[in-house]
Amino acid sequence: MRPAILLLSGGLDSATAGALVRKRFRLHALSFRYGQRHAVEIRAARRVARSLGIRDHRVMSLDLAAWGGSALTDRRIAVPRNRRIGPGVPVTYVPARNTVFLALAAAFAESIGAKNIVVGFNVLDYSGYPDCRPRFLRAFERVLAAGTKAGKGWRIHAPLIRMTKAQIIRAGAAAGLDFSITHSCYDPDRRGRACGTCDSCVIRRRGFREAGVKDPTVYG
Amino acid sequence: MRPAILLLSGGLDSATAGALVRKRFRLHALSFRYGQRHAVEIRAARRVARSLGIRDHRVMSLDLAAWGGSALTDRRIAVPRNRRIGPGVPVTYVPARNTVFLALAAAFAESIGAKNIVVGFNVLDYSGYPDCRPRFLRAFERVLAAGTKAGKGWRIHAPLIRMTKAQIIRAGAAAGLDFSITHSCYDPDRRGRACGTCDSCVIRRRGFREAGVKDPTVYG
Numbered sequence: 190m191r192p193a194i195l196l197l198s199g200g201l202d203s204a205t206a207g208a209l210v211r212k213r214f215r216l217h218a219l220s221f222r223y224g225q226r227h228a229v230e231i232r233a234a235r236r237v238a239r240s241l242g243i244r245d246h247r248v249m250s251l252d253l254a255a256w257g258g259s260a261l262t263d264r265r266i267a268v269p270r271n272r273r274i275g276p277g278v279p280v281t282y283v284p285a286r287n288t289v290f291l292a293l294a295a296a297f298a299e300s301i302g303a304k305n306i307v308v309g310f311n312v313l314d315y316s317g318y319p320d321c322r323p324r325f326l327r328a329f330e331r332v333l334a335a336g337t338k339a340g341k342g343w344r345i346h347a348p349l350i351r352m353t354k355a356q357i358i359r360a361g362a363a364a365g366l367d368f369s370i371t372h373s374c375y376d377p378d379r380r381g382r383a384c385g386t387c388d389s390c391v392i393r394r395r396g397f398r399e400a401g402v403k404d405p406t407v408y409g
Numbered sequence: 410m411r412p413a414i415l416l417l418s419g420g421l422d423s424a425t426a427g428a429l430v431r432k433r434f435r436l437h438a439l440s441f442r443y444g445q446r447h448a449v450e451i452r453a454a455r456r457v458a459r460s461l462g463i464r465d466h467r468v469m470s471l472d473l474a475a476w477g478g479s480a481l482t483d484r485r486i487a488v489p490r491n492r493r494i495g496p497g498v499p500v501t502y503v504p505a506r507n508t509v510f511l512a513l514a515a516a517f518a519e520s521i522g523a524k525n526i527v528v529g530f531n532v533l534d535y536s537g538y539p540d541c542r543p544r545f546l547r548a549f550e551r552v553l554a555a556g557t558k559a560g561k562g563w564r565i566h567a568p569l570i571r572m573t574k575a576q577i578i579r580a581g582a583a584a585g586l587d588f589s590i591t592h593s594c595y596d597p598d599r600r601g602r603a604c605g606t607c608d609s610c611v612i613r614r615r616g617f618r619e620a621g622v623k624d625p626t627v628y629g
Contacts, residue, residue: 258520284519299504300478325556336545
């Protein structure tokens, strides 16, 4: 099987993306401890990697909180609560974060002879993040074709890109994913329990409701 | 003055690039401790930042040696000596390194409201690195236009891109740069002294000779 790097956050999207492609690729997972408020997601990422049978899971440290610029990396910026999620880039956008993550996934990929990267990005339910859009991914493939020794042939696979959260949850459930091991909350309490009111919790809860799947998350 | 991020390695190219644009931009510098064999270059980067009057110089740690794949990040791969430098990607190419560095420069830039990045990349004397080419830089600008909150208007400035090493050295000298504070060697000894025989030393020495400028470097 061809090797691929799975960008694995520990959330339900990247876990589902991994579950959907695991039969097509030999997956290597990459997660980041980037100074995020919800670093507890790394524990979830480890659980997900294990459940997907991924033996090579790297966790890289990267201090994006050094410059902050996001509610996720700067404690002085509050995480919005129970807001009506509309268009526009939210304060939880981390400057160029997915550009950085894809660049590092490509570095890891090239070192093991892989040219495929798998991500859980999607744009339907929450389109505020510019670095989840299809044209960003296509542009990034062109950067890799131009700027790597490996050259042409890179593919960034985003199997959920046009799915709603409910569709993602149904797809993950159908693939046998245990959602109780995933973590979505941006602002968990000290024990790592989901707040239930940040954008990520709001979208997750609504997704389970719309999917008609029981949400195993314990909200604080 | 508009702010810009200078990718500063401590070598003579990035130092010269900084010297050439310092009147056009308010420079913030970014260097990486990425597991490179020649981490001593970080000390040079600090000296260069100081000499350019850059007050905000960040040094980020990033473990690219975790996966290696280059003579610069894996001690088991030897640095070539006194070779005749020809076409082809050398073993000192670090997988997707400049993609990673530009991504992090963009993240830093976005957090301070900058859309300009300055690099010392050049392709004439040593065109083996795919991630120094103009089309890579243009492709990267398109990634940033598509994938950042800041959107369109990003510029990656590579003022040395089509200069020979001798031209770069003349330009740096004309801009008042003290080359003795820079470091180019890929494989310095324990005291940080340049080897004189790696590709980087070979090109540097030849550049000074061709430029008719005295090389202040002490080779080991």
